[in-house]
Amino acid sequence: MNKLFKVCGLLGALLLTASVYASDIQVLGASSRATAPGQDSAMVDLTIVSAKAAQLVGFSSPACKTAEMHSMSHENGMMTMRQVKVIDLPAGRRVTLGESGFHLMLMGLKSSLKAGERVPLTLNVKVGDKDFKIDASAEITPLVGGAHEHMHH
Numbered sequence: 611m612n613k614l615f616k617v618c619g620l621l622g623a624l625l626l627t628a629s630v631y632a633s634d635i636q637v638l639g640a641s642s643r644a645t646a647p648g649q650d651s652a653m654v655d656l657t658i659v660s661a662k663a664a665q666l667v668g669f670s671s672p673a674c675k676t677a678e679m680h681s682m683s684h685e686n687g688m689m690t691m692r693q694v695k696v697i698d699l700p701a702g703r704r705v706t707l708g709e710s711g712f713h714l715m716l717m718g719l720k721s722s723l724k725a726g727e728r729v730p731l732t733l734n735v736k737v738g739d740k741d742f743k744i745d746a747s748a749e750i751t752p753l754v755g756g757a758h759e760h761m762h763h
């Protein structure tokens with residue numbers, strides 16, 4: 611009996627100390643399109659892979675006044691967006707934020723985004739009760755014709 615308790619205690623301790631590192635969370639292919647004149651918000655596409663189940667709980671960027679996470683859905687033929695507080699990152703699965711489903715928005719851009727530049731981003735990721743700040747940067751790609759226009763609010 612005593613021995614069994616000891617084994618359980620040891621397992622518990624192992625689970626508790628199973629460490630999580632920032633390197634367990636990868637950000638791939640972050641990009642945003644150059645802004646058109648007068649455009650003051652931009653959408654960022656990126657892929658996140660977290661080795662452990664995690665949650666994206668926000669992000670920030672020095673390039674904008676407000677950084678928001680949005681969900682996008684089609685209702686009655688209308689595209690609607692809602693701000694979300696949490697985006698789930700299932701363990702080991704690629705989560706692509708982009709033109710469908712969830713996306714990141716830079717709102718109130720301080721200056722226009724020019725092709726070839728990079729925009730620094732810091733993603734706030736929660737793994738269990740630990741918070742991580744993951745630095746990434748989005749590559750600004752040229753604003754080309756024919757691209758799907760992201761109408762916003």
Ligand SMILES: [Cu+2]
Binds near residue numbers: 713715762
């Ligand atoms: Cu949006």
